Amino acid sequence: MGDFRKALGDDGLLIFDGAMGTLLQGRGLSPGQSPELFGLAHPEAIMATHREYVQAGSRVITSNTFGGSRYKLPAGTDVVALNREMARAARQAAGPGVFVAGSVGPTGHFVAPLGKASLRDLVDAFAEQIRGLAEGGCDLIIGETHFDLAEAKAVILACRQVCSLPVAMCMTFEGAASLTGSSPEVFADAMENLGVDLIGVNCGQGPDDMRLVGEAFSRRLTTPFFVKPNAGMPRLENGCTVFPMGPEEFAQKTARFADLGAKALSGCCGTTPAHIAALAGSLAGRSWKRADTPDRPVLAITSRSLTVPVGGGSPLALIGERINPTGKPELAAELVAGEYAKALAFAEEQTTAGAHVLDVNVGAPMVDEVAVLPGLALELVKRQQLPLCLDSNNADALTAGLWAYPGTPLVNSISGEPGRMERLGPVCRDHGAPFILLPLKGRKLPVTAAERLAIIEELLAQADSLGIPRRLILVDALALTVSSKPEAAVACLETIRYCREKWGLPTVLGLSNISFGLPARELVNSAFFAMCLGAGMAAAIANPNVPRLMETLTAGEVLLGRDPQAGRFIGRYAGWKPNQGGGGATAAAAGASDDGESPLRRAVVHGRREEVLALVETALAEGRDPAKLLSDELIPGIMSVGERYERKEFFLPQLLAAAEAMRAGFSRLEPLLVETAGAAKARIVMATVEGDIHDIGKNIVCLMLKNHGFEVIDLGKDVSAERIVDAASQHGAAVIGLSALMTTTMVRMEDTVRLVRERGLAARIMVGGAVVTEAFAKSIGADAYAADAVDAVRQAKLLAGGV
Numbered sequence: 166m167g168d169f170r171k172a173l174g175d176d177g178l179l180i181f182d183g184a185m186g187t188l189l190q191g192r193g194l195s196p197g198q199s200p201e202l203f204g205l206a207h208p209e210a211i212m213a214t215h216r217e218y219v220q221a222g223s224r225v226i227t228s229n230t231f232g233g234s235r236y237k238l239p240a241g242t243d244v245v246a247l248n249r250e251m252a253r254a255a256r257q258a259a260g261p262g263v264f265v266a267g268s269v270g271p272t273g274h275f276v277a278p279l280g281k282a283s284l285r286d287l288v289d290a291f292a293e294q295i296r297g298l299a300e301g302g303c304d305l306i307i308g309e310t311h312f313d314l315a316e317a318k319a320v321i322l323a324c325r326q327v328c329s330l331p332v333a334m335c336m337t338f339e340g341a342a343s344l345t346g347s348s349p350e351v352f353a354d355a356m357e358n359l360g361v362d363l364i365g366v367n368c369g370q371g372p373d374d375m376r377l378v379g380e381a382f383s384r385r386l387t388t389p390f391f392v393k394p395n396a397g398m399p400r401l402e403n404g405c406t407v408f409p410m411g412p413e414e415f416a417q418k419t420a421r422f423a424d425l426g427a428k429a430l431s432g433c434c435g436t437t438p439a440h441i442a443a444l445a446g447s448l449a450g451r452s453w454k455r456a457d458t459p460d461r462p463v464l465a466i467t468s469r470s471l472t473v474p475v476g477g478g479s480p481l482a483l484i485g486e487r488i489n490p491t492g493k494p495e496l497a498a499e500l501v502a503g504e505y506a507k508a509l510a511f512a513e514e515q516t517t518a519g520a521h522v523l524d525v526n527v528g529a530p531m532v533d534e535v536a537v538l539p540g541l542a543l544e545l546v547k548r549q550q551l552p553l554c555l556d557s558n559n560a561d562a563l564t565a566g567l568w569a570y571p572g573t574p575l576v577n578s579i580s581g582e583p584g585r586m587e588r589l590g591p592v593c594r595d596h597g598a599p600f601i602l603l604p605l606k607g608r609k610l611p612v613t614a615a616e617r618l619a620i621i622e623e624l625l626a627q628a629d630s631l632g633i634p635r636r637l638i639l640v641d642a643l644a645l646t647v648s649s650k651p652e653a654a655v656a657c658l659e660t661i662r663y664c665r666e667k668w669g670l671p672t673v674l675g676l677s678n679i680s681f682g683l684p685a686r687e688l689v690n691s692a693f694f695a696m697c698l699g700a701g702m703a704a705a706i707a708n709p710n711v712p713r714l715m716e717t718l719t720a721g722e723v724l725l726g727r728d729p730q731a732g733r734f735i736g737r738y739a740g741w742k743p744n745q746g747g748g749g750a751t752a753a754a755a756g757a758s759d760d761g762e763s764p765l766r767r768a769v770v771h772g773r774r775e776e777v778l779a780l781v782e783t784a785l786a787e788g789r790d791p792a793k794l795l796s797d798e799l800i801p802g803i804m805s806v807g808e809r810y811e812r813k814e815f816f817l818p819q820l821l822a823a824a825e826a827m828r829a830g831f832s833r834l835e836p837l838l839v840e841t842a843g844a845a846k847a848r849i850v851m852a853t854v855e856g857d858i859h860d861i862g863k864n865i866v867c868l869m870l871k872n873h874g875f876e877v878i879d880l881g882k883d884v885s886a887e888r889i890v891d892a893a894s895q896h897g898a899a900v901i902g903l904s905a906l907m908t909t910t911m912v913r914m915e916d917t918v919r920l921v922r923e924r925g926l927a928a929r930i931m932v933g934g935a936v937v938t939e940a941f942a943k944s945i946g947a948d949a950y951a952a953d954a955v956d957a958v959r960q961a962k963l964l965a966g967g968v
Contacts, residue, residue, distance in 0.1 A: 169264050169304045169331045172224075173362060173389050176452040178423060181225040181266070181393065181431030182218035183441045186907075189214060189229075196910065197856030197883055201238065204229040205247055208254045215258035221438035222445025225264040225429070228255045228301075231309060234294045236272035237858065245297040252301020266307040266333065267298030269320050273861055276315035276571060278547045279345065279821055284319055284568055291323035299328040307333040309393075310368045312344040314355055314469050315571035318597070321359050325595055333363035333391060333429075338370070338378055339935075344861075346470035346550075346816025349381035351572075354465035354472045357388050358573040358597030358637065365391030368433045369935065371398055371410060372418035379422050384460040389428035389453075394419060396435030399908045399936050401944045406908040406936075408435025416443035423448060426456025434908055434936075463671050463703070464599050464639055466522055467572040468552040470816055473521045475599075475639060475703045476671030480727045481718060482704040484554050484575070485520030486675070487511040488541075490529035497529040500537055505544045506775060512549050513771070518709035519737075522575060523549065525566075526556035534562035539569035546571060547822045548772050554706075555598075560588050573597040577706075578641060581606025581620055590631045599637045601673055602628075604660075612650050614659035617643055621664070639704065640664045642672045642697075647689075648682040654693055661700040671703030676714070691717045698725065762805075765794070769802030769830065770809075772822025777830045791837040799834075803827045803872060807955035817865070820954065827872050846876040847965035849900040850893045850928075853882035854913040859906035862934060866902060866957045873958050875965075886916035893921070893928045899965040902957065903947075905934040915945040922946070929964040933957060 172179065186200060192210035194203045204211040215226045229251045235244050248267070255265045269291060274282040295306055306328075308320040317334050324332050336343055336352045343352070349366070356364045364386060366378045372394040382390040397410035410418075419430055430448070432440045463476030475482045488511045490497035496507045512523050523545065527537045534557055542553060546569075555566040556577040563576055578601035579589050593600045604611055604620040611617040621640055628638060642660040645653035657674065664670040674697060680689035691713045694705065698721040707714055719737055722728040765784065768776040777799075784794055806823040809815040815823075851867050853860045860882040867877045878896050880889060893901050901921065905911040914932050921928060932942050933951035942950035949964055951957035 167262070167264055167304055170362060172264070173331070173428065176454075178427075178448050178451060178453050179224050179391075179429040180222055180441065180445050180448065181391070181429060182215070182221075182223040182227055183432040183436030183438065184434055185214055185227075185229060187435075188217070188437070196913070197858075199232060199238065200229055201231075201233050201247055201251065202242075204251055204254065208250070211251065211254045212258040215255050217438040218441055219258065219260060219263055221442035223263070223431070223441055225266050225431075226255055226259055227266045227268045227307065227309075228252050228298060228303065229268070230294065230298065231268045231270035232858075233297075234269070234272055234290045236274060236290055237270075244293045245300070248294050248297025249301040252298045252303050256302040264304040265302065266305050267295065267301075267303035267330075269294060269298075269306060269308050271311050271313075271316055273859060275313065275861070276319070277569075278543045279313075279818060284315060284322075284571075287316060287319035288323045288326065291320050292327050295320075295324050296327045299330060303330060305331040305333055305362070307335065307363075309335050310337050311335065312337050313571070314343075314345065314347045314352065314467075317352075318355070318359065318571065321361060321597075322595060331362040333365060334361050335365035335367040335391065335393060337368045338366060341377070341813065342470070342816060344817055346818060348470070348472075349378045350385055350460070351467050351470060351472045353382055353385045354462065354474075355467045355573045355597060357386065358465065358467070358599065360594070360597065360634065361388060363391050363429060364388050365393060365429065367391075367393035368395060371395050372415065372422070376421075379425050379427065382427075383425040383456040383458075385458060387455075387458055387461060390426070391429035391431075392419065392422045392427050393431045393433045395433045396440060398938065399435065399911070399941075400938065401912065401941050406912055408908075410435070412437070412439040412443035415440045416447040419444055420447035423451055423453070426454060428453050463669070464636060465573075466552040466554070466575045466599055468550055468574075469546070469571045469818060470550045471552060473552055476665075478727060479703070480722050480733075481698060481702065482521045483519065483709055483718065484522040484524050484673070484704055484706045485512075485515035485518075485709050486524050486677075486706050487515055487708060487710075488523060489526040489556070490532070491526075497532070500527050500529055500532045500541075503537060503540065505541050508541055509544060509548060509773070512545055512551075515709050516549060516551055519715060520551065520709040522552050522554050522704075524554040524556050524577065524706055526577075527562075528557055528559070534559045535565050538562040539565040542566050542569045542574075547818065550819075560585065563589060564592050567592060567596040567598055573599065575639070576600035578603040579624070580604075581624055586624060586627045586631070590628055590633050593637060594631065594633045597637070599639055601639050601641050603641045604643055610645060611643065612645065612653060612656060614656040614663065617656065617660050618663055621660075625668070635668075635670065638670055640670050640672045642674050642702070644674045644676060644679045644693075646681045647679055654679060654696070658696060658700045661697060661702050665701040672701070673704040673706065674702060675706040677707065687711060687713045690714060694718065695721055762802075763798060765798040765830075766802040766805070769799055769823055769826050770805050772819060772826045774822075774826040774829045777826045778833060781830050781833050785837075791834045795831065795834055795838065799827055799830050800873075807958065810953070810955050821865070821868070824868055824872050831872070846874055847900065847961075848876045848878060848896050848898045849902055849961055849965070850878045850880060850889060850896065850898045851902040851904070852880040852884040852889050853904045853906075854910055854917070855883055855885045856913055857905050857907050857910035858882050860904070862906065862954070863902075863904040865954045866904070866933070866951070869954045869958050870902075870961060873962070875961060886913065886920045889917050890920045890924060890926065893926060894924070898928050900961050901928050901930045902951075902961065903930065903932045905932075905937060908936050911936055911941065914947065918946045931957065931960050931964060
């Protein structure tokens with residue numbers, strides 16, 4: 166075994182290996198057979214493949230364990246033993262000077278609230294797999310082809326539980342985002358927060374299309390990065406799937422990523438030892454040069470689909486404070502009952518008002534914070550894209566919240582309270598969660614800047630000793646009340662400046678405490694806010710619904726040069742008018758007018774299930790026609806969601822939340838739709854084709870089809886053409902939907918098309934999947950190609966005659 170971390174720090178480029186599936190098929194792997202089980206039975210075939218890549222110039226080879234988790238292997242498989250043996254085979258084939266990367270692919274399951282699995286479930290499964298890889302002699306663990314931030318996080322947490330190996334993590338992007346809505350910037354920030362050793366992108370794109378991701382990594386990452394493109398996009402020729410890019414063209418285009426600062430390069434689908442040999446030749450004699458990182462934030466808070474940079478030249482991050490039961494008896498009562506309607510309303514209100522992060526505090530008498538904080542976090546994840554700030558004095562509640570959250574949220578807070586840094590610091594480190602460092606220790610409040618800075622320095626030393634990177638630390642400058650401590654505001658300003666200039670650390674404040682006990686508190690707060698902005702404060706915890714504060718913030722960003730061409734200011738205050746009554750001013754924010762959607766339709770669009778049910782009940786009580794509610798409210802709502810999904814305004818989490826809300830409303834109306842009772846719904850048979858065990862995309866399509874009135878017969882995955890056609894005949898299906906994710910199995914779609922024609926069935930055939938293209942669909946005689954779940958509904962309706 167070698168020291169992979171040392172290799173990451175030297176000036177050499179690292180060449181990984183290429184695709185394995187095609188080579189294994191040439192050595193006896195049957196279509197649909199598990200490559201991992203084949204490898205266990207035929208280790209000599211695996212080692213021969215590894216050796217080909219070593220001879221081609223690979224300095225890192227990847228174990229044959231991509232599908233080596235309990236979720237992908239047959240029940241009863243000894244997961245640890247299988248991964249150990251595949252790692253040993255790679256280790257034996259590698260020889261001296263070659264590293265072995267233990268491959269960990271996706272499970273095919275979504276983490277709650279998108280699916281039924283918990284983050285802990287996936288961590289347990291990955292830990293089992295990684296234990297075997299470590300025992301087998303791997304030099305690093307590499308997550309490959311992951312499309313969800315939560316699952317990537319699970320791989321990292323699992324690795325840290327069972328070994329100390331370096332971690333590389335690669336995500337697959339569809340254009341500008343992953344399947345669940347993570348941009349390259351979100352992924353980069355979250356992975357750096359989590360302390361990953363090598364951050365990469367693989368599959369889904371050829372080197373031309375992957376260029377945008379590489380450029381984003383180059384501008385963002387100080388961590389070494391890795392690119393692993395396909396040999397172009399697949400197409401069908403003479404009944405076989407081929408990748409169009411030959412070794413020389415692939416090498417020429419992939420080698421350009423080294424100019425962007427890529428440390429590691431290789432190839433994914435369609436690449437062979439010849440491709441890797443050509444790439445190694447193109448890079449011969451070149452050394453690694455780190456890229457400049459003009460976009461790198463000082464600190465970043467991430468959700469699944471948004472990243473909020475904090476500090477440096479970034480705009481101030483406004484943390485909405487309203488989800489807090491203090492002084493809000495109605496919210497407190499709901500939280501005691503485990504209900505979240507009021508909290509969700511506060512979240513939406515603050516999002517609309519301009520908050521960048523949502524503080525979530527559920528601390529009230531009789532509230533079980535350990536259950537309620539993660540429960541509310543999950544509900545917010547379903548409905549909001551903004552990152553969260555988990556706020557509690559209860560360390561167990563904060564830990565539970567981190568285990569429920571898919572990104573890297575802010576934690577509020579870690580103070581000098583005995584044992585708190587030791588208890589929470591490592592949890593935040595392992596989950597990649599930035600946290601607020603609160604300069605409080607003992608019973609005496611630190612009034613002067615010197616007192617605060619002494620406590621901060623002590624807490625920083627503690628954090629350093631625990632291996633917590635400074636990148637995760639946001640310092641609270643501690644706003645005390647000026648009515649009793651006149652020097653408190655000046656001390657805050659001194660603390661802000663010192664942290665920024667001497668330590669390079671961003672700062673945050675809870676604004677409202679500064680004015681406690683004074684009249685006209687808004688005036689004091691807004692003046693103090695402006696002074697803090699000028700001193701370099703990076704974030705503020707405040708109520709975004711207070712116009713005077715938002716005016717100060719938006720104007721301040723213009724004056725600090727952080728609002729290019731005053732775009733945000735103009736957008737918000739183009740209609741601003743002074744209030745002649747002396748009570749401030751009014752603002753008509755551009756785009757803030759009513760969007761024209763009815764409350765019920767808007768509730769569907771934003772995935773508010775409980776609100777949909779309540780509004781449907783109210784409408785029925787008012788005597789509204791159930792059929793009209795369906796046709797004029799629910800269906801237009803879900804269609805609007807589909808349009809936003811196609812425009813990349815919404816992503817999979819919003820699509821699923823809206824579908825759940827739509828389904829709830831439809832279930833309530835369905836028994837009342839007497840005029841359509843007994844009317845036959847169009848039936849569609851859905852299946853992932855033979856040899857393919859991926860079904861996430863197909864499952865999403867099934868859900869969407871059901872919400873649009875289809876009767877769906879879901880045959881599952883790895884389904885033969887004969888079984889598909891038999892089911893279509895038995896059920897009188899109008900449409901057959903076929904899915905494939907693998908280039909080696911997409912050719913099986915043609916078997917179903919041929920059999921349908923041979924039997925003379927009237928069923929029309931729709932195909933889709935990550936590797937499927939419209940050209941491929943036409944070449945096999947399919948009736949339609951669906952690019953995604955929304956398009957699948959549209960195509961199915963056309964094929965079924967407008968149902």
